[in-house]
Amino acid sequence: MAKNLGDNRNPHTSIHSDVKEYYGKRLKSTADLKSNACVPSAKPIPPYIRKALAEVHPDVSARYYGCGLVVPECLESCRVLDLGSGSGRDVYMLSHLVGEKGHITGIDMTEGQLEVARKHLDYHMQKFGYKKPNVDFVQGYIEALQEAGLHEGSYDLIISNCVVNLSPDKAKVLREAYRVLKDGGELYFSDVYSSCRLPEDLKSHKVLWGECIGGALWWEDLNQLAKEVGFSTPLLVTASVITVDNPELEKLLDGYKFVSATYRLFKVPKCPSAEKCLVMYDGNITGSEKTLEFDAQHTFKVDEVMEVGAEMGNILRCSRFASEFTFQSPGTPSSPCCAKPQAVSSNPFELVEQLWKATPSPSTGGCCSAQKTCCK
Missing domain, CATH: 3.40.50.150 (Vaccinia Virus protein VP39)
Structure with missing residues (x-):
């Protein structure tokens, strides 16, 4: 105080x-x-x-x-x-x-x-x-x-x-x-x-x-x-x-x-490699049987290969999620059809605007609408 x-x-x-x-x-x-x-x-x-x-x-x-x-x-x-x-x-x-x-x-x-x-x-x-x-x-x-x-x-x-x-x-x-x-x-x-x-x-x-x-x-x-x-x-x-x-x-x-x-x-060890890796979600998590919305950037779909950054790959390998994914060796060439993380901002204020534009409804939890604008 x-x-x-x-x-x-x-x-x-x-x-x-x-x-x-x-x-x-x-x-x-x-x-x-x-x-x-x-x-x-x-x-x-x-x-x-x-x-x-x-x-x-x-x-x-x-x-x-x-x-x-x-x-x-x-x-x-x-x-x-x-x-x-x-x-x-x-x-x-x-x-x-x-x-x-x-x-x-x-x-x-x-x-x-x-x-x-x-x-x-x-x-x-x-x-x-x-x-x-x-x-x-x-x-x-x-x-x-x-x-x-x-x-x-x-x-x-x-x-x-x-x-x-x-x-x-x-x-x-x-x-x-x-x-x-x-x-x-x-x-x-x-x-x-x-x-x-x-x-x-x-x-x-x-x-x-x-x-x-x-x-x-x-x-x-x-x-x-x-x-x-x-x-x-x-x-x-x-x-x-x-x-x-x-x-x-x-x-x-x-x-x-x-x-x-x-x-x-x-709380995982420092990532030993800077290389991206390929992961595939197995679909065995309760409530996420088809897709796993891990964060704003990463939504994993069952049996779909996604290319993730080195730190995300390290998190998945070293956490309780390790048994829920299939991993390909670092350095494995990615396919052109391989899924990529979503391009969204890491700034929460910018993410709010992106979410609102994608779903312009008060039910999203935000307060920005045609009637009341609070995002200055």
Whole structure:
């Protein structure tokens, strides 16, 4: 918290306290939010995920404040960690998708949210027909997973839904995520990003921070942080525009733009080769039997050979997706009919415009339409 506001507390402690206050006491449901940061996913929700969401207790869903859909593919039997699990909506949805042999840990710092989540544990286990819980909830900070008792190399996958922006130390969040992931593991998360670095007066605004806007990371800084920590280059999955419907806050934010964007980062060895490679998807992933929409650039079709870059080939070989693809040796000549990645921008603000032009409908999750234009 900025010192010119007369706050002499540790800035991290101050932010944590403010967020606890905002999500534990001020917000009672999504109707209390002052922005549409908690926007729906810009991608259609597959039927098997809709079914899992429908089985989540209404009281849990009512206190959901996420900004996207954090359900990557190939989840069966995975050990998953949800950073900032809140009332547990995503934890319980994923509990159903990983199955009884998988496990989900939710970590959150807000007592009120954890109370809601734990209250409905038995309800969901009975709903899914599990003999014993495959879920646990831990109170702690997402920058301090070791202090919360989460061990190195414990998880196949980490998800986070509109929570990293609430942390005062994004670099430490990524370092801790990297530490607790297994080799080949993935951080798949949706968050809020700004069009440029925000000034201190906006970052110090309690309501803007609570609304997931004041703590938004400049999207280009994510690439640098990921590189410093050791992750692969962030893969942009999708993005949606965020608007602020409160006149006072809107005036403060004049000139700044925000998006909700979903990225996937992998903990894989450095790519040993710079050569492109050929891959073919086998079609055995639940919910992606015909096509696998891996990110905005890569959509793999069953039995179709695609030429991918060296880093993408390395990600597929070294992650949980290795058994889902057939690989040809590096250096194998590609055929003229070989599929190529889609030519889309890695800039989430430009991707929003591309998505809107391709499907000009409010249902895509964006807010740009003939009636209301927010993409300046």
